[in-house]
Amino acid sequence: MSTINDVAKEANVSTATVSRVINGSSRINADTEKKVLDAMSKLRYSPNTIARSLAKGHNDCIGFLLPDLSMPFWAKLAHEVEKCAKSHGWNVMISSAPKNLDDYYAAYNRLSGSMVSGIITTFIGGTADFIGRSKTPTVTIGSINEGSHSVSSNDEQGGIFATRHLISRGCKKIIHISGEMLPQRSSNARTYAFVKECEQSGIQCKLYETSLVDQVENDYAGIVGNVFYENADFDGIFASNDILASMCLSTALSLGYRVPQDIKIVGYDDIPISAMIYPPLTTIHQNYQKLATLAVETVLNLINGVDVPMKQQVPVELIVRGTT
Amino acid sequence: MSTINDVAKEANVSTATVSRVINGSSRINADTEKKVLDAMSKLRYSPNTIARSLAKGHNDCIGFLLPDLSMPFWAKLAHEVEKCAKSHGWNVMISSAPKNLDDYYAAYNRLSGSMVSGIITTFIGGTADFIGRSKTPTVTIGSINEGSHSVSSNDEQGGIFATRHLISRGCKKIIHISGEMLPQRSSNARTYAFVKECEQSGIQCKLYETSLVDQVENDYAGIVGNVFYENADFDGIFASNDILASMCLSTALSLGYRVPQDIKIVGYDDIPISAMIYPPLTTIHQNYQKLATLAVETVLNLINGVDVPMKQQVPVELIVRGTT
DNA sequence: TTGAAAGCGCTACCAG
């Protein structure tokens, strides 16, 4: 584990010079540079980023605090965030806080305890003030509130697309299963849009709500069972995520319904698996890459003190496949 | 952003004392402690982990370098790794390097550039020597070689379970689709076991191989298409991961085959979605939690200089569901 | 173009 001192000694220059060649910060004599480079490779030197961060007063790492990596939506987003951050020369530290607020606070504080220069996260309910008070630049994904910077999909549009599509396919009684309607989640707009669209078209509708815990544990069996047990005459389902939609699909099929003839199903997120099941799922596509890019660039701007809009939204898209 | 100096001044003690109360490292007068605690909360002080890491010569962060977070297997594993690390008081930094060796080296070096004390990763082919040479304690998951510490599932057992199950269900001609047979991947053993079992039972078999790139991009359509196009009379498929198996399932159904009557399918990994499609997938369950725990505890031991076995294996389980 | 040296915020050793 050689240090900058070793390199300096080996090359017969000062540490300042070595530092300069590492950072390309100022003009350096070509010979000197070569000597340093040689010494570096001879000693297999690689700079200690911790020391560097301390000296610079900041580091090149942003944190991504999400509910749960085993949720495909967040995993995919994490993937895109990491890719984008890396392309800007930044690392990302991922941390998750699935279920309760205390875990969330702990995880957030841990991240902001200055291992990271900025944080990308989502509200899990009641965290708005907390985040607003934080000294670490933070941008949220899929959340909305006044106090902090947010990036989210146009969930109202998604709700409208899904509902209108189901109606246009002839559905007369539609069931909607939402995620947990936590305060400040932009996804709530899907549900509101659904209700509004149904009312406007005079279509019968009914709402079910899953809990965050159900979601994290993929424990949808109970609620999906209820949907089918309590309703005999519905002909459409709009599920708030694709996992839930798949579950509805498989339950419908196992109960002998034909999809899409008897029941039509629209999901949300467009996770990769959705195109690979049978029948392939009609769903609302979220632009993961755009969402991630916007979030990363926004924190980076925040870190650099650049002015950015408080609220940014990205459009969604209806992907019609086999379940409608 | 107050520092330890500010706290010391405010509390009228030395920084050494403040440091002691932060770390609980030695006996401290109750009054002094209270003064310090008060000062800390008054100044909203939170210790700078970077400085702390530098001073201590190590930090509390391990790196997890995986192929791709959008692969459910790795995402789930990452989730478990993070959970386990956190329970030991460690953070984890996730980084991915999907396709090529250069990216992999870059990502690895970046991680080992001392932002992390240890690394958990997997070989992506030809990386064995590279990792063996590294000064950062490293343990691999799903890889095997002489030079470094590894944790993996018992893939031979998995291959045997899957193949025997298919045979016991009456399959006479079985097709196996494997992942890319990269050197030192423990998953290769699934394929070898498959071939051996088929030969021993005198069952006809045929092999297909997907590439890493196909896998990362979920681009299985081509190969699955070929399987069905080139073979008319097969009655069993053993796919090396559940995504691939789902794809086979949906292709079979869309082609009019009945599953499991006409074709039986066994997957691998047991990702959450596998239980939620229709028919639910028979598959080999990998013990994610055990795998993650073993990997985390092994790096931690390595970091602490504790002796650990070079090779650790965890058993798998056959989960019989609807596709067989 | 280069070197000397003062920190970055914290820990840990040595005295007292």
Add this chain to the structure above:
DNA sequence: CTGGTAGCGCTTTCAA
């Protein structure tokens, strides 16, 4: 039980 202080490895003035 507490304080003084020398680093941890690197960056960045300030001089030369």
